Amino acid sequence: xxxxxxxxxxxxxxxxxxxxxxxxPRRTPPALDARGLGxxxxxxxxxxxxxxxxxxxxxxxxxxxxxxxxTTLLNLATGMLEPTTGTVEVLGGAPASGADQLAKVxxxxxxxxxxxxxxxxxxxxxxxELNPGWDDELARGRIERLGLDQKLKAAKLSGGQRAxxxxxxxxxxxxxxxxxxxxxxxxxxxxxREFLQLLMEATAEQELTVLMSSHLIADLERxxxxxxxxxxxxxxxxxxxxxxxxxxxLLTGPRRDPATLPADQQVITASHVGRQSSLxxxxxxxxxxxxxxxxxxxxxxxxxxxxxxxxSA
Amino acid sequence: MAAALEADGLGxxxxxxxxxxxxxxxxxxxxxxxxxxxxxxxxTTLLNLATGMLAPTTGSxxxxxxxxxxxxxxLRKVxxxxxxxxxxxxxxIADHLHFGAAANPGWDAGIASARIxxxRLDPAQKAAKLSGGQRAxxxxxxxxxxxxxxxxxxxxxxxxxxxxxREFLQALAETVAEQELSVxxxxxxxADIERxxxxxxxxxxxxxxxxxxxxxxxxxxxLLTGPRSEEDSLxxDWEIIQASHVGRQTSLxxxxxxxxxxxxxxVDKVSLEDLVLGYMSQAAGGTTxxxxxxxxx
Amino acid sequence: MIWLTWRQFRAQAITAAAALxxxxxxxxxxxxxxxxxxxxxGLPGCHxxxxxxxxxxxxDEAKANIYHLVFYAGVFLVYAAPALIGVFWGxxxxxxxxxxxxxxxxxxxxxxxxxxxxxxxxxxxxxxxATSGLLSLMVGWWSSPIYAAAQQAAGSNSLSIxxxxxxxxxxxxxxxxxxxxxxxxxxxxxxALIRRTVPAMAATxxxxxxxxxxxxxxxxxxxxxxxxxxxxxxxxxxxxxxITSNQTMTVVAAAKVKSTAxxxxxxxxxxxxxxxxxxxTNACISGTTQQCNAxxxxxxxxxxxxxxxxxxxWEFQWYETAIFLAVGLALAALCSWLxxxxxxx
Numbered sequence: 001x002x003x004x005x006x007x008x009x010x011x012x013x014x015x016x017x018x019x020x021x022x023x024x025p026r027r028t029p030p031a032l033d034a035r036g037l038g039x040x041x042x043x044x045x046x047x048x049x050x051x052x053x054x055x056x057x058x059x060x061x062x063x064x065x066x067x068x069x070x071t072t073l074l075n076l077a078t079g080m081l082e083p084t085t086g087t088v089e090v091l092g093g094a095p096a097s098g099a100d101q102l103a104k105v106x107x108x109x110x111x112x113x114x115x116x117x118x119x120x121x122x123x124x125x126x127x128x129e130l131n132p133g134w135d136d137e138l139a140r141g142r143i144e145r146l147g148l149d150q151k152l153k154a155a156k157l158s159g160g161q162r163a164x165x166x167x168x169x170x171x172x173x174x175x176x177x178x179x180x181x182x183x184x185x186x187x188x189x190x191x192x193r194e195f196l197q198l199l200m201e202a203t204a205e206q207e208l209t210v211l212m213s214s215h216l217i218a219d220l221e222r223x224x225x226x227x228x229x230x231x232x233x234x235x236x237x238x239x240x241x242x243x244x245x246x247x248x249x250l251l252t253g254p255r256r257d258p259a260t261l262p263a264d265q266q267v268i269t270a271s272h273v274g275r276q277s278s279l280x281x282x283x284x285x286x287x288x289x290x291x292x293x294x295x296x297x298x299x300x301x302x303x304x305x306x307x308x309x310x311x312s313a
Numbered sequence: 314m315a316a317a318l319e320a321d322g323l324g325x326x327x328x329x330x331x332x333x334x335x336x337x338x339x340x341x342x343x344x345x346x347x348x349x350x351x352x353x354x355x356x357t358t359l360l361n362l363a364t365g366m367l368a369p370t371t372g373s374x375x376x377x378x379x380x381x382x383x384x385x386x387x388l389r390k391v392x393x394x395x396x397x398x399x400x401x402x403x404x405x406i407a408d409h410l411h412f413g414a415a416a417n418p419g420w421d422a423g424i425a426s427a428r429i430x431x432x433r434l435d436p437a438q439k440a441a442k443l444s445g446g447q448r449a450x451x452x453x454x455x456x457x458x459x460x461x462x463x464x465x466x467x468x469x470x471x472x473x474x475x476x477x478x479r480e481f482l483q484a485l486a487e488t489v490a491e492q493e494l495s496v497x498x499x500x501x502x503x504a505d506i507e508r509x510x511x512x513x514x515x516x517x518x519x520x521x522x523x524x525x526x527x528x529x530x531x532x533x534x535x536l537l538t539g540p541r542s543e544e545d546s547l548x549x550d551w552e553i554i555q556a557s558h559v560g561r562q563t564s565l566x567x568x569x570x571x572x573x574x575x576x577x578x579x580v581d582k583v584s585l586e587d588l589v590l591g592y593m594s595q596a597a598g599g600t601t602x603x604x605x606x607x608x609x610x
Numbered sequence: 611m612i613w614l615t616w617r618q619f620r621a622q623a624i625t626a627a628a629a630l631x632x633x634x635x636x637x638x639x640x641x642x643x644x645x646x647x648x649x650x651x652g653l654p655g656c657h658x659x660x661x662x663x664x665x666x667x668x669x670d671e672a673k674a675n676i677y678h679l680v681f682y683a684g685v686f687l688v689y690a691a692p693a694l695i696g697v698f699w700g701x702x703x704x705x706x707x708x709x710x711x712x713x714x715x716x717x718x719x720x721x722x723x724x725x726x727x728x729x730x731x732x733x734x735x736x737x738x739x740a741t742s743g744l745l746s747l748m749v750g751w752w753s754s755p756i757y758a759a760a761q762q763a764a765g766s767n768s769l770s771i772x773x774x775x776x777x778x779x780x781x782x783x784x785x786x787x788x789x790x791x792x793x794x795x796x797x798x799x800x801x802a803l804i805r806r807t808v809p810a811m812a813a814t815x816x817x818x819x820x821x822x823x824x825x826x827x828x829x830x831x832x833x834x835x836x837x838x839x840x841x842x843x844x845x846x847x848x849x850x851x852x853i854t855s856n857q858t859m860t861v862v863a864a865a866k867v868k869s870t871a872x873x874x875x876x877x878x879x880x881x882x883x884x885x886x887x888x889x890x891t892n893a894c895i896s897g898t899t900q901q902c903n904a905x906x907x908x909x910x911x912x913x914x915x916x917x918x919x920x921x922x923x924w925e926f927q928w929y930e931t932a933i934f935l936a937v938g939l940a941l942a943a944l945c946s947w948l949x950x951x952x953x954x955x
Contacts, residue, residue, distance in 0.1 A: 065474040066445045078718060096717070103720035113711035115618070122617060129613050130719035158352040166715065173720065185471055188351040188501050189586065190593040215474050218504050300475075307476040 029092030036086035046072040048233040061224035062213040106170035116155035139172035160191040231310035315378035322372035347506035348499040350516035392456035402441035425458035446477025503586040539578035566591040641752040648755035665763035684749035688781040692789035700797020701810040742790035774872035776826040788934030795941035843911040859888030870920035
C-alpha cells in the first residue's frame with residue numbers, strides 16, 4: 001500500500017480523511033467510478049451504459065442473474081478487458097495502467113486460477129517476487145491456519161483449497177481494493193464460513209474495500225454493507241444496504257391497481273392473489289396509507305424482487 | 314421397502330488416491346435426502362457409483378435393491394442430473410425430448426412438454442443458447458420425465474443465480490409432491506437443502522458424520538452458552554459436537570435426546586446450517602476455533 | 611519475475627539441456643573418429659592437386675560410413691531445433707496461461723503485463739538463442755572435416771558440397787541463432803493471436819517451415835547481388851544438350867566456377883546476348899557429337915553463370931542472422947502490443 005493513500009486508523013468507512021492544517025483537503029477517490037461503461041462482444045453487449053460510483057471503504061456485494069455482466073464489469077475494473085464505450089476509474093486511476101495501480105487492486109477471478117504445476121509454497125514465493133507490498137507473515141499465517149501442506153502442488157488441492165490459496169495471494173498483496181468474482185460458489189459450507197469470516201477480519205484490520213460478486217444472498221447479507229444489482233448489463237439497484245432496506249417496503253392489503261399509488265411510491269413487484277395485493281415498493285417517504293400492512297424487507301426479498309421484475313419485463 | 318441407496322464398505326481409488334474409502338451409509342426411500350460435506354468428501358464419487366458411472370474398487374453399493382447400471386430395468390429406475398447439468402449443445406430442446414423418449418421406456422412426454430411450456434422455453438432452441446439455469450431445468454426435465462423411482466442430483470444449483478436457483482428448487486419440490494419419488498441431492502448450500510430436503514446426511518472424508526430426519530436433527534441439537542467450563546464437568550448425556558471458549562464463556566453445540574436444562578446456561582435453537590457446520594468442523598478438528606460464535610451471531 | 615519465469619520454464623530447460631547433452635556425447639564419440647579419419651587421410655594442411663584425390667576419397671569413405679547418417683542428422687537437428695523451440699517454448703507461453711486462466715492471476719500481481727512479457731521473452735528468447743547456437747557449434751565442429759575436405763576436393767568436380775547451398779547453409783554458423791529467436795517470437799505471437807495451444811503450435815510449425823523454405827529458395831540469393839560471369843562457351847564442356855520436337859534447343863556447359871560456389875543460374879546466350887534456343891541444324895539432329903560441337907562453336911555462343919562465391923559465406927551469415935533477429939524483435943513488440951491492448955481475456 002502506498003503511504004500517500006493510507007487512511008488514518010479508526011475512521012469510519014467512507015469518511016474522507018481529515019486534511020492537515022495548511023494542506024488542501026484531499027478527496028478520497030471512489031473505489032470504482034464508471035461512466036457510460038459498455039463492453040460488446042460481437043453484436044452482444046455484455047455490459048451496457050453502466051454508470052456507477054462505489055465509495056471506498058465498503059464491502060460491496062454484486063448480484064445478478066447469470067450473464068448479467070458481473071464478470072465483465074469486474075474484468076473491466078481490473079483492466080483484464082478494455083471497454084468498448086465509456087470509462088472506468090479504479091481508486092482514481094485507470095485499471096492496470098501501471099505497477100502502482102496493479103499493486104492497489106487484488107483480484108480473485110471466477111475460476112480462482114492457480115498454477116497447477118506450482119506448489120503452495122511456490123505460489124507464496126510468486127506473490128513475494130511480484131508484489132512490493134507483499135505481507136509474507138499474513139500469507140504464511142493464513143496457509144498455516146488453513147492447514148494446507150506447503151509442499152503440495154496446486155493441482156492436488158480441492159476446489160475450496162484452491163480458492164483459499166488464490167484469496168491468500170490477493171490479500172497478502174495488501175491491496176486497497178479487493179475484487180472477488182464468485183469466490184464462494186465452489187466452497188463447502190465450512191470453507192465458506194471461514195472465507196467470509198476472514199474477509200470480515202481483513203476489512204476490519206486494514207483499510208480495504210471489497211467488491212464481490214455472488215449468487216449467495218445469505219452470504220452477502222452477512223458481509224456486505226453496499227449492494228449492487230446488475231441485470232442484463234445494466235445497474236438496476238445500487239446503494240448502502242441500510243438505505244436500501246429503509247427505502248423498500250412490502251405492502252399487503254386489499255386488491256388494488258398499482259397505478260393508483262402515490263407518485264413517490266415506485267412499484268418494484270406486484271402480485272395479486274384473490275382479493276389481496278402484495279407490493280414491493282420503493283419510496284423515500286414513510287407509507288401512511290392505513291389500507292396497507294407495511295412490512296420490512298430483507299436483502300433476499302429485495303434482490304429477488306429486482307431480479308424477477310427484470311425477468312418478467 | 315428397500316432403501317433407496319445402501320453402501321457397505323464402499324471405496325473408489327484413482328491411482329493411489331482414494332476418492333471414497335470404506336463408506337457405509339443408507340439413504341431411506343421415499344425421502345428427499347440432502348447430502349452435504351466438504352469439498353473432496355467423496356460426494357460426487359458416491360453419486361457416480363450410485364448411478365453406475367463408476368465401478369467400485371472395494372465394497373458394494375445397492376440402489377433400490379439392485380446393482381447400479383446393471384441393466385435396463387435398473388437404469389430405468391434411476392434418474393441422474395450430473396454436476397454442471399450436461400446437455401448436448403448442438404441439439405434443440407425438442408431433440409433432447411425425442412432422445413429422452415427414445416431412450417426411456419417409461420418416458421412421460423406429457424410431463425416433459427408441460428414442464429418445457431411452464432418454463433416458457435422454445436423447444437426449437439439449441440441447448441448451447443440456453444442460460445445456465447435453463448440448461449439445469451432441461452436436464453432436470455429429462456430426469457423427471459423418465460419417471461424414475463430415485464432421482465439423483467449432484468450439485469445442480471451451484472452455478473445458478475438466485476432466481477434460477479429458486480425456480481429450480483421450486484420445480485423439484487413440486488415434482489416430489491406430485492410423484493412418488495425418492496431424491497438424493499448434494500449441495501454446498503445448506504439453506505437450499507433446508508428448503509427442499511427432509512432427510513440429511515453429512516459426509517466428511519467418506520464417513521457419515523450424522524444422518525437423520527431434518528426435524529429430528531433440529532429437535533435433538535441445541536446451542537448452549539454458559540460459563541467457561543471443561544467438557545468433563547458437563548452432564549454425561551450431552552454429546553458435545555463442538556465447543557468453543559471465548560473469554561469466560563463457553564459455547565457448545567450439543568446433541569441430547571431429552572430436554573436440555575442446566576442453570577446458568579442459555580439454550581438456543583440451532584439452525585440447520587450451524588448444525589452442518591458443527592459436524593463438519595468437528596471433523597476438520599481444531600482449525601475452526603471461533604466458528605461457533607460466528608454462527609451464533 | 612525472473613524466478614517465476616525460471617520456475618515455469620524449468621522443465622523445458624532441463625529437457626533441452628538433457629537432449630543437448632545426449633547429442634554432445636553422440637557427436638563427440640563419432641566426431642573424434644571422423645577427425646582421425648581426416649588426419650589419417652593426410653588432409654590437414656594439405657594443398658594442391660594431390661589433396662583433391664585424397665579429399666574425394668575421404669568424402670566417399672565418409673559417405674559409406676555411419677558418418678553419412680550423423681552428418682544429415684546433424685543438419686536436420688540444427689534446422690529442427692528452432693522449429694521445436696517455436697512450437698514447444700513459444701506457442702504455449704501465453705496460450706497455456708489463457709487456457710488455465712492463470713493470466714488472471716499473473717496479470718493481477720504488481721507487475722505490468724509489459725514487464726511480465728518482456729522478462730519471459732527476454733530470458734526464454736536468450737535460452738532459445740543459446741540452445742540453437744550451441745547445437746550449431748557442436749554440429750559445426752563435427753562436420754568441419756567434411757567441409758574442409760570438400761574445399762580441398764574443389765576442382766576435381768567429382769562432388770560439390772557448397773557451404774552456401776540452401777540445405778547446408780542454414781545448418782551452420784550463427785544463422786540458427788537468428789532462426790531460434792524468430793521461431794520463438796513467432797510462436798509466442800501466434801499464441802497471443804490464436805489463444806489455443808494446439809492450433810498455435812501447428813500454426814507456428816507451418817509458418818516457420820514456410821518461411822524457411824521460401825527464404826532458402828527465393829529470398830536469400832538476393833541479399834547480396836550475385837557475381838555474373840560471361841565467357842565464351844566452351845563446347846567441349848557441354849554436359850547437357852537437348853532438342854525438343856518443336857525445334858527448341860537447350861545447351862548447358864559446366865560452370866567455370868569453384869565447386870564450392872553457390873550457382874544460381876547457368877545459361878547459354880547467343881553472340882548477341884539473347885538466350886540461345888536453336889534452331890538446331892542437321893549436324894546436331896542427325897550428326898555426330900563432333901559435327902554438332904563444331905557447328906555450335908561456329909555460332910560463338912556465350913555462357914552466363916550467376917553465382918555466389920563461397921567467400922561470401924560469413925557475409926550471408928551475418929546478414930541473415932541480423933534480419934531474423936530483427937523480425938523476432940518486431941514480433942516481440944507486436945506481442946507486447948497484443949497483450950497490452952487487452953485483446954486477451
